[in-house]
Amino acid sequence: xxxxxxxxxxxxxxxxxxxxxxxxxxxxxxxxxxxxxxxxxxxxxxxxxxxxxxxxxxxxxxxxxxxxxxxxxxxxxxxxxxxxxxxxxxxxxxxxxxxxxxxxxxxxxxxxxxxxxxxxxxxxxxxxxxxxxxxxxxxxxxxxxxxxxxxxxxxxxxxxxxxxxxxxxxxxxxxxxxxxxxxxxxxxxxxxxxxxxxxxxxxxxxxxxxxxxxxxxxxxxxxxxxxxxxxxxxxxxxxxxxxxxxxxxxxxxxxxxxxxxxxxxxxxxxxxxxxxxxxxxxxxxxxxxxxxxxxxxxxxxxxxxxxxxxxxxxx
Ligand code: XMP
Numbered sequence: 001x002x003x004x005x006x007x008x009x010x011x012x013x014x015x016x017x018x019x020x021x022x023x024x025x026x027x028x029x030x031x032x033x034x035x036x037x038x039x040x041x042x043x044x045x046x047x048x049x050x051x052x053x054x055x056x057x058x059x060x061x062x063x064x065x066x067x068x069x070x071x072x073x074x075x076x077x078x079x080x081x082x083x084x085x086x087x088x089x090x091x092x093x094x095x096x097x098x099x100x101x102x103x104x105x106x107x108x109x110x111x112x113x114x115x116x117x118x119x120x121x122x123x124x125x126x127x128x129x130x131x132x133x134x135x136x137x138x139x140x141x142x143x144x145x146x147x148x149x150x151x152x153x154x155x156x157x158x159x160x161x162x163x164x165x166x167x168x169x170x171x172x173x174x175x176x177x178x179x180x181x182x183x184x185x186x187x188x189x190x191x192x193x194x195x196x197x198x199x200x201x202x203x204x205x206x207x208x209x210x211x212x213x214x215x216x217x218x219x220x221x222x223x224x225x226x227x228x229x230x231x232x233x234x235x236x237x238x239x240x241x242x243x244x245x246x247x248x249x250x251x252x253x254x255x256x257x258x259x260x261x262x263x264x265x266x267x268x269x270x271x272x273x274x275x276x277x278x279x280x281x282x283x284x285x286x287x288x289x290x291x292x293x294x295x296x297x298x299x300x301x302x303x304x305x306x307x308x309x310x311x312x313x314x315x
Contacts (some may be wrong), residue, residue, distance in 0.1 A: 002171050009040065011163045014041035015124075018161050022047045023122035024115050026107070027064030027077055028191065032164060033126030033183065037075050039163050040124050042179075049118050050075055053110060056083025056204070057193030059218075060211040073181045080111055082203075090195060090202040092245030096315035099202065103192040105162070108156055115158060123152075127162040128172055130268075162275035169268070183295045187235045188269065196315040200242030206257075209293055213238035213259045213310050216288045221263060224281050234266035238289070239314045240297075247290075247298025259289050263302075264312055272307040 019040075027037045027050045030285070037050045052070070054063050063079060070077045089106045093099055111123050152158055164172055177183070194210045195202050214237050221236040241258040261282065266272035286300035303310075 002167070002174070003139060004174045005166075007171075007175055008042070009176060012043040014089075014284065015040055015161065015163055019047070019122050019124075020043055022049075022118055022128055023119040023120075023124050023161065024104070024111060024120060025050045026047070026111060026123040026126070027060070027070070027075070028126070029069055030126065031176050031181065032128050032172055033071070034073055034075060035127035035172055036124055037077070037300070038073065038179045038181065039175075041075065048124070049114070050077040051111070051114055052077055052079045053107060054081045054083065055086040055106070055193060056078055057103070057207060059189070059194070060215045068172070069182070069184060076273055080110060082106075085110065086195075087202070087204060090315055093202065094185050094200050096196060099195045099315065100192050103195055105153065108152055110157065111158060112158055118154065120157075121157050121159050122161050124161045124163065125157045126164055128164045128167050128169065130168065132165065132173055140148060140176075144192050155178075157248075164214045173238050185232070187233075194312050197237060200217055200241045205238065208295055209257065209259075210238065210240045212292050213289050215262055216285055216292065219261075220281060220288070221286050224277070229281065230275070230277055231265075233263045235312055236261075236263040236268070238262070239303075241301075243299075245299050247295075249295050253262055254295050254298060256293075258299040258303045259297050260302060260303045260314070261285055262312070262314075264305075266312070268308075271314060272312050274302075274304045274306055277302075 007306045023040065023044060025037045025048055026148065027033045029052060038046045052066060071095050086106050089102045090099060093102055115121060115123060152160055190196050194207050196208045197281050198210050215240045217236055224230045239260045239262060241260055243258045245258060247254055261276055263275040264272040265275050282302050289297055289300050293296050
């Protein structure tokens with residue numbers, strides 16, 4: 001385990017060496033990039049611009065929640081609203097790896113344009129050790145391409161600066177505490193966002209369905225946790241499936257899509273167990289999802305698969 005105070009001093013020194021002029025930083029609202037952003041601000045002051053990308057693949061209300069978190073952390077930031085660009089680059093794509101690649105590329109193009117405007121070629125990222133290890137680093141084969149690693153194509157003039165790349169999660173948490181970042185009881189959320197929770201085509205309409213279903217799962221699970229009905233899961237979310245099945249709406253038969261609910265327990269996301277939850281919780285989720293997405297989603301399934309053999313996300 002590192003000494004946070006010593007690490008901060010060294011990281012600030014290294015950032016000043018690596019960034020002679022200005023830099024932009026990709027802030028996702030997660031603990032890693034928020035920690036990297038605050039380190040960068042400490043090292044570079046006004047020479048750094050923290051950017052939060054609203055790519056249209058975020059959960060409902062997320063821009064507001066993340067902005068609040070940045071304010072509580074003391075980070076100065078800007079929000080870039082670029083959903084159109086991301087939907088255009090995902091148009092017609094259904095392959096999971098290709099989705100990640102396109103999202104990663106769209107991120108890079110957005111950051112290139114912003115870097116140009118700010119007069120820099122340095123992009124600071126909150127990459128931590130498990131990110132590159134899982135993306136085909138020294139120790140493991142590629143499982144999924146994490147969008148924030150290896151996402152800078154050879155032709156990009158952006159140069160990555162990664163102040164946290166040797167840290168593990170518990171070490172980042174210690175540094176974050178030291179920097180005064182509030183403890184957030186938030187679950188992990190994949191960088192490519194709802195693009196990987198919408199199996200099949202990524203359209204604004206399907207993403208909206210995933211937003212509604214994810215909000216229901218989050219609200220109902222959090223209610224059950226607060227009531228002491230279940231312990232806090234590692235992750236809990238909904239995945240929209242491109243499966244057409246028959247439902248009834250009033251006197252009519254309708255064809256709607258399906259939603260799979262995923263609630264898992266895990267320690268480090270390397271392995272996970274599908275949580276045994278009360279039937280009444282699943283019933284409430286099913287009732288709300290099919291009512292709030294009436295005619296659009298007609299079936300709700302509970303995913304009972306552990307990791308391995310499945311991954312936590314569907315894509
Ligand atoms: P899987 O689905 O591989 O996910 O079991 C392991 C953990 O990583 C999260 N995840 C991601 N995080 N960028 C990220 O920053 C990504 O591209 C990404 N894909 C998956 C996932 O939510 C789980 O916590």
